[in-house]
Amino acid sequence: xxxxxxxxxxxxxxxxxxxxxxxxxxxxxxxxxxxxxxxxxxxxxxxxxxxxxxxxxxxxxxxxxxxxxxxxxxxxxxxxxxxxxxxxxxxxxxxxxxxxxxxxxxxxxxxxxxxxxxxxxxxxxxxxxxxxxxxxxxxxxxxxxxxxxxxxxxxxxxxxxxxxxxxxxxxxxxxxxxxxxxxxxxxxxxxxxxxxxxxxxxxxx
Amino acid sequence: xxxxxxxxxxxxxxxxxxxxxxxxxxxxxxxxxxxxxxxxxxxxxxxxxxxxxxxxxxxxxxxxxxxxxxxxxxxxxxxxxxxxxxxxxxxxxxxxxxxxxxxxxxxxxxxxxxxxxxxxxxxxxxxxxxxxxxxxxxxxxxxxxxxxxxxxxxxxxxxxxxxxxxxxxxxxxxxxxxxxxxxxxxxxxxxxxxxxxxxxxxxxxxxxxxxxxxxxxxxxxxxxxxxxxxxxxxxxxxxxxxxxxxxxxxxxxxxxxxxxxxxxxxxxxxxxxxxxxxxxxxxxxxxxxxxxxxxxxxxxxxxxxxxxxxxxxxxxxxxxxxxxxxxxxxxxxxxxxxxxxxxxxxxxxxxxxxxxxxxxxxxxxxxxxxxxxxxxxxxxxxxxxxxxxxxxxxxxxxxxxxxxxxxxxxxxxxxxxxxxxxxxxxxxxxxxxxxxxxxxxxxxxxxxxxxxxxxxxxxxxxxxxxx
Numbered sequence: 001x002x003x004x005x006x007x008x009x010x011x012x013x014x015x016x017x018x019x020x021x022x023x024x025x026x027x028x029x030x031x032x033x034x035x036x037x038x039x040x041x042x043x044x045x046x047x048x049x050x051x052x053x054x055x056x057x058x059x060x061x062x063x064x065x066x067x068x069x070x071x072x073x074x075x076x077x078x079x080x081x082x083x084x085x086x087x088x089x090x091x092x093x094x095x096x097x098x099x100x101x102x103x104x105x106x107x108x109x110x111x112x113x114x115x116x117x118x119x120x121x122x123x124x125x126x127x128x129x130x131x132x133x134x135x136x137x138x139x140x141x142x143x144x145x146x147x148x149x150x151x152x153x154x155x156x157x158x159x160x161x162x163x164x165x166x167x168x169x170x171x172x173x174x175x176x177x178x179x180x181x182x183x184x185x186x187x188x189x190x191x192x193x194x195x196x197x198x199x200x201x202x203x204x205x
Numbered sequence: 206x207x208x209x210x211x212x213x214x215x216x217x218x219x220x221x222x223x224x225x226x227x228x229x230x231x232x233x234x235x236x237x238x239x240x241x242x243x244x245x246x247x248x249x250x251x252x253x254x255x256x257x258x259x260x261x262x263x264x265x266x267x268x269x270x271x272x273x274x275x276x277x278x279x280x281x282x283x284x285x286x287x288x289x290x291x292x293x294x295x296x297x298x299x300x301x302x303x304x305x306x307x308x309x310x311x312x313x314x315x316x317x318x319x320x321x322x323x324x325x326x327x328x329x330x331x332x333x334x335x336x337x338x339x340x341x342x343x344x345x346x347x348x349x350x351x352x353x354x355x356x357x358x359x360x361x362x363x364x365x366x367x368x369x370x371x372x373x374x375x376x377x378x379x380x381x382x383x384x385x386x387x388x389x390x391x392x393x394x395x396x397x398x399x400x401x402x403x404x405x406x407x408x409x410x411x412x413x414x415x416x417x418x419x420x421x422x423x424x425x426x427x428x429x430x431x432x433x434x435x436x437x438x439x440x441x442x443x444x445x446x447x448x449x450x451x452x453x454x455x456x457x458x459x460x461x462x463x464x465x466x467x468x469x470x471x472x473x474x475x476x477x478x479x480x481x482x483x484x485x486x487x488x489x490x491x492x493x494x495x496x497x498x499x500x501x502x503x504x505x506x507x508x509x510x511x512x513x514x515x516x517x518x519x520x521x522x523x524x525x526x527x528x529x530x531x532x533x534x535x536x537x538x539x540x541x542x543x544x545x546x547x548x549x550x551x552x553x554x555x556x557x558x559x560x561x562x563x564x565x566x567x568x569x570x571x572x573x574x575x576x577x578x579x580x581x582x583x584x585x586x587x588x589x590x591x592x593x594x595x596x597x598x599x600x601x602x603x604x605x606x607x608x609x610x611x612x613x614x615x616x617x618x619x620x621x622x623x624x625x626x627x628x629x630x631x632x633x634x635x636x637x638x639x640x641x642x643x644x645x646x647x648x649x650x651x652x653x654x655x656x657x658x659x660x661x662x663x664x665x666x667x668x669x670x671x672x
Contacts, residue, residue, distance in 0.1 A: 017520045022638040027619035031284035033244035045640045076400040082335040084351035113353035166226035181361045187222040
């Protein structure tokens with residue numbers, strides 16, 4: 001996994017709440033058996049009209065959003081389906097971080113697995129970011145710093161965010177979580193011996 | 206000893222080892238696998254030269270992208286066929302039991318787990334699918350995971366997880382006639398919102414929950430994710446044990462007796478505390494129907510389409526305006542009487558035998574309204590066989606419904622069953638997101654009886670007053 005330490009980039013704003021993973025990658029594109037090939041279909045049904053041409057009113061199709069690598073969105077981003085394809089698509093499209101007031105649980109976990117930093121800010125802070133993005137006509141850049149746990153711009157905006165220490169370490173180091181867990185093999189094997197003999201700490205349930 | 210919740214008892218029993226910085230390594234008793242979220246996980250194992258640690262605790266089926274028409278025909282969609290083929294190859298290579306399209310036990314993964322008796326109280330169950338919460342109806346801790354975590358469980362039989370918070374949702378009193386498990390859970394989501402339980406595991410308690418059958422309990426737990434919850438669960442009781450007895454993979458005889466004695470202790474202790482508590486007066490819940498583009502946008506069938514101006518925050522107003530535009534609905538329009546084009550009876554939420562019986566009871570001797578196309582997709586091939594043994598297929602067919610093979614079908618439309626743009630559908634599934642059932646399709650979620658009645662009437666109806 002690509003580590004995330006600090007990233008400076010263009011902000012794309014998607015001022016909608018409850019963006020579900022069906023919107024991020026619609027179901028008709030989930031038939032691939034690879035982890036790649038999802039960038040072209042990110043936000044497909046919003047991004048393209050029924051005839052397949054780009055919808056100029058969609059936020060990511062604005063000229064100022066070209067090359068954006070930080071997505072600013074409304075609360076409860078990533079709700080619904082567990083599809084990790086949503087995170088693969090965001091990463092492949094070029095996003096390194098998503099900033100929102102809140103994220104759905106499974107989506108958040110999927111972000112941590114793929115080096116996509118999900119930054120939780122409070123309502124006032126996201127509102128301020130949306131306002132600054134609008135004032136800059138979409139040509140708005142910020143720096144997301146995971147070591148410092150801050151989001152800053154060059155015009156005085158500064159917000160601190162919290163993240164579980166485990167997730168922070170995982171992202172900073174680009175941890176191979178499976179490799180990490182396999183180091184616990186002795187513990188797993190001991191648990192399994194008890195479990196399989198019906199004398200686990202769960203009294204067998 | 207400190208009183209513990211049902212959740213805590215199961216969690217504590219599955220902690221293999223605490224990890225630095227907060228999370229815990231949790232053991233998984235049952236890993237369910239399907240074709241859409243697993244191929245990249247198996248590929249990851251292959252690339253790293255890893256094996257499946259406990260193939261015998263892993264069970265696979267194909268459900269999401271499979272056509273529900275003639276099973277004798279090959280899958281026409283080449284990409285879907287490749288995905289189903291990859292599942293078969295992976296299951297064979299890694300030694301995992303697979304219920305494929307030819308199996309009499311094939312079906313939606315959350316229908317076949319309980320049906321086979323694989324799902325049991327006290328287990329930790331995971332699957333690369335958000336509706337894994339369904340299995341919590343048995344007093345299991347069951348939750349959806351992403352593909353990277355699927356790979357993690359395949360390789361280690363464990364997951365690294367932060368302990369979630371707990372929420373008690375108590376449904377007090379008994380639900381009125383015509384009000385189903387679907388209405389209870391939709392009413393809850395309408396009240397607390399689609400992020401109302403984010404970060405929490407819900408335990409459902411109270412009289413209305415105790416009175417539900419196992420299938421009703423599965424419907425409630427299934428949609429926990431629609432309230433943002435990590436999982437939903439219900440303490441097992443005699444209803445649970447009776448359901449499990451005689452299932453192919455459930456314990457038998459003396460083993461079952463001993464298991465039931467253990468399972469009876471799987472309930473929250475008196476005095477156990479939850480991080481959050483919600484109480485719902487079940488008796489006052491009316492049949493529910495969604496009007497918007499997420500399951501929280503729901504109202505009593507007797508209500509009218511809401512006015513965006515009535516919502517508190519700008520974000521909500523904007524979301525409601527957007528939803529009404531997508532749904533082509535005007536504020537103030539009565540929900541009852543809204544014309545529909547399609548009916549979908551199916552999904553892991555509402556395609557079990559009791560759901561089909563309930564819907565069949567409504568359509569028996571009647572005809573689907575002119576211009577309405579209606580589909581029944583049993584949740585599994587076993588449900589289908591049972592329904593056919595009871596003659597329900599004839600009831601549906603004679604009423605003009607199409608009778609299909611099992612699969613996820615039009616719940617997510619990643620198979621040939623989709624809505625055309627602009628079509629309005631009365632659906633028993635779980636998500637009314639934009640485009641979920643087909644681009645431009647408009648979904649109204651409701652109970653099986655309400656969806657069936659809408660198909661006959663040609664418009665949404667209140668099942669309590671409709672005859």
